[in-house]
Structure formats: C-alpha cells, structure tokens
Amino acid sequence: MGHFATGVAVVTTRHDGMDRGITVNSFTSLSLVPPLVLWCLARTSRSYPAFTGADHFIINVLAADQVTISNLFAFREGEEFPGDVPFSRAVADVPLLSGACATFQCRKTDEFDGGDHIALVGEVIDFAGSDLPGLVYHRGQYAIADSHPGALVESHGQAPEGFLDSMVRPGLERITRRFEAYFDNELRDAGINSKESRVIGLLLARGALDAEQIANLTLVSGSSLNETFGSLTTKDLITKDQARYSLTASGRTLASKLSEKLHSFKANALGPIAASEAEELQRMLDRLSGWIKAASSGEAR
Ligand SMILES: Cc1cc2nc3c(=O)[nH]c(=O)nc-3n(C[C@H](O)[C@H](O)[C@H](O)COP(=O)(O)O)c2cc1C
Structure with a gap:
C-alpha cells in the first residue's frame, strides 16, 4: 500500500465533551451524488469509542507545512487533544483545524466492518478548499507533490x-x-x-x-x-x-x-x-542517469 501515494488528513470529532483527532491516509471519496466520503479507523485506536459514538466528524486535509500536526495526531502519548494546535469550532462543535488545505464537515451515515478496522462513511455537509499545496504520504515518508515534467511536456x-x-x-x-x-x-x-x-x-x-x-x-x-x-x-x-x-x-x-x-x-x-538534501539530489541524478542509460540502449521511448 505504501506504493500508493496519498494525502494526509487529521479527522476530528467531539464526543462526551472531549475533542479527538487522528491522523489518517485512508480517506477517499465514495460518492458524488450524494456527496459521501469514507475513511478507515483501526479498532485498536484510542479514538475508536469517540468516532463510533459521535454523529459528526471533520476531515482536515493537511497542507504541506503541517507535518508537525500530522505527527502530533499520530504519535501523541496521551489521549487528549494537543493543546497547541490552532482550531475553530464548526459543525456539532467539532474542531476545524486552522491552516488545513481543505476541510470536509461530515455527518456520519454508516460504519462498516473491515476486519481490524472499520470504514466510516460521512455525508459532506460543508467543505472549504484553498490553494495551499497538500501534504503527501508515499512509501512511509512525507512528501511534497510537484507537477510531473512529462505532464507539462504534454x-x-x-x-x-x-x-x-x-x-x-x-x-x-x-x-x-x-x-x-x-x-x-x-x-x-x-x-x-x-x-x-x-x-x-x-x-x-x-x-x-x-x-x-x-x-x-x-x-x-x-x-x-x-x-x-x-x-x-x-x-x-x-x-x-x-x-x-x-x-x-x-x-x-x-x-x-x-x-x-x-x-x-x-x-x-x-x-x-543537509545530508538528506544531498541524498535526494543523488537519487534524482541516479534516476536521470538510469533513464539516459535505458534510453540509449533503446528501452525508453
Ligand atoms: C500518515 C499516517 C496515516 C495513518 N493512517 C491511518 C488510518 O487511515 N487509519 C488509522 O486508524 N490509523 C492511521 N494512522 C495511525 C494513527 O494516526 C495512529 O495510530 C493513532 O493516531 C494513534 O493514536 P490513537 O490510538 O489515540 O488513535 C496513520 C498514521 C500516519 C502517520
């Protein structure tokens, strides 16, 4: 699955007077009419009772500069909502994170059994988007999306x-x-x-x-x-x-x-x-030179 590049979202909710949030990359669109979205939650998650108990959730699609927020909601020690994350209140008082590149406010319509996860379906009742670039997750690492040079050629x-x-x-x-x-x-x-x-x-x-x-x-x-x-x-x-x-x-x-x-x-x-930047440059050059080698031996067209 790591080969399938995704965005990253923090799904938030409010249940029993407590705010909750979890980092996910299993978010996807399910239907356009009606507008339905879907995401998957591990049964072992400490947020499981909150998301199964609450009627609303918000998908906060993270912007490229929100890696810290992603990590806060994925690897925090305690159960509580991190105090230093800026947000406003939206549908059913659920936290809507500031600086996200898109948000989908949802009313939960279904939950499906999915082995060690459940799939939660929500009807989108409000949404907002911005021009901010989104955060990408690919092969177990955060990444940034950029236009493919081939697409620009086309x-x-x-x-x-x-x-x-x-x-x-x-x-x-x-x-x-x-x-x-x-x-x-x-x-x-x-x-x-x-x-x-x-x-x-x-x-x-x-x-x-x-x-x-x-x-x-x-x-x-x-x-x-x-x-x-x-x-x-x-x-x-x-x-x-x-x-x-x-x-x-x-x-x-x-x-x-x-x-x-x-x-x-x-x-x-x-x-x-930085060492990581030098390694990235080395990888890019290796890919370019691999392509050139393949092209010159007639494999790439
Ligand atoms: C990029 C990324 C994507 C993740 N996607 C999911 C997901 O789709 N579903 C899920 O249940 N956990 C996912 N996780 C793991 C949860 O974020 C993490 O296990 C959870 O926040 C742990 O806290 P909790 O037990 O309080 O829920 C993901 C983590 C990362 C870093």
Whole structure:
C-alpha cells in the first residue's frame, strides 16, 4: 500500500465533551451524488469509542507545512487533544483545524466492518478548499507533490522551462567546472589533471578494473581515456596486467593523499546542504542517469 501515494488528513470529532483527532491516509471519496466520503479507523485506536459514538466528524486535509500536526495526531502519548494546535469550532462543535488545505464537515451515515478496522462513511455537509499545496504520504515518508515534467511536456508541447535546459544541465556543468577549478590547484601541485585524478581515485576505491569499467565509472572514454592511461603509465602511477589496470605504489600514495583532500573539500562544500538534501539530489541524478542509460540502449521511448 505504501506504493500508493496519498494525502494526509487529521479527522476530528467531539464526543462526551472531549475533542479527538487522528491522523489518517485512508480517506477517499465514495460518492458524488450524494456527496459521501469514507475513511478507515483501526479498532485498536484510542479514538475508536469517540468516532463510533459521535454523529459528526471533520476531515482536515493537511497542507504541506503541517507535518508537525500530522505527527502530533499520530504519535501523541496521551489521549487528549494537543493543546497547541490552532482550531475553530464548526459543525456539532467539532474542531476545524486552522491552516488545513481543505476541510470536509461530515455527518456520519454508516460504519462498516473491515476486519481490524472499520470504514466510516460521512455525508459532506460543508467543505472549504484553498490553494495551499497538500501534504503527501508515499512509501512511509512525507512528501511534497510537484507537477510531473512529462505532464507539462504534454500540455505545453515542450519540456518546462527551467528543468533540463535552463536548470539541471547548465547547473551541473557550472558546479562541475567550479569544483574542478577549485580542486585544480591541488591537482596541479600533484602534477596530474582532473581526468587522471578520476581514474586513480576510482582505482584506489575499487582495485583493478578493465578499460570498460573505468570508462563507465569515470565518464572518461575513447581517445581521451587512452591518453589518460598513457600519461598515468608514463608517470608510474598505474600499471596494466592482462586487461586490467591497477595503481602502482606511488599511484596509491598519491591517490590516497588526493582522496583525503577531496573528502575534506567535499565536506566543506556540502556544509550548507543537509545530508538528506544531498541524498535526494543523488537519487534524482541516479534516476536521470538510469533513464539516459535505458534510453540509449533503446528501452525508453
Ligand atoms: C500518515 C499516517 C496515516 C495513518 N493512517 C491511518 C488510518 O487511515 N487509519 C488509522 O486508524 N490509523 C492511521 N494512522 C495511525 C494513527 O494516526 C495512529 O495510530 C493513532 O493516531 C494513534 O493514536 P490513537 O490510538 O489515540 O488513535 C496513520 C498514521 C500516519 C502517520
């Protein structure tokens, strides 16, 4: 089910003079005429008696900036309604959360047995919506929805401005150039260029490799890779045994020294970027490069 992306809602009610709320992603529309919605409640929930006892509930569809509220209603310790959540009173005095991107005020019409859950059906008696972006839940994580670049291509007949053309490619090229320019001084002192450094860095990390593996992993290929092999051999930094290249003793010393410098350089450069953001960027780049690989072998059309 985690593969099915959903929104997130807090369903609120009021029963026996007490406010209750629970975070759910099982909310869905059931009927347009009459307007019916449905959600599922675990029988083990501490809110079970309140929702089965009350005649009304409100579906508060959370906005993208309401992760804290989602967590408050999903993982709270006590039973009481969290005190620091702003709300107003709506149908049957049920709390209507402030800042939600949509709200559906409902009169409960049915409850259905569903194994360890029950399905609650409500008739929508009032609703409100806003332009706020909604919170998304996908594969056990909160997410933010954004337009799919493919959908924009379909509606405008061209890729959206700012994606591959004006953002990703020039952005990556600029960053790569700046990184290389910055690190170039270190490389110049060591007497090698950036392609040579990529090859010896790879051989340090992975041991002996053949030319095809090196080309795939360093993105240096063809005559440029042959020149690089030639110069590294002349400098006594790599050696070739059968079809595989590996580092010589001096190649290993130099590659280790550069690898340490590169690590501290990267740590500095990534300073303002959170680890999770860097991982997300890495995942996006991997997906793009996976697609490009598949496209070039004729799988993606
Ligand atoms: C994103 C998300 C979606 C959830 N969806 C549901 C749901 O559809 N139905 C449900 O009973 N619990 C759902 N839960 C779990 C409840 O929020 C949680 O078990 C409950 O709030 C625990 O408190 P309670 O025992 O006081 O109800 C969900 C939790 C999260 C974080």
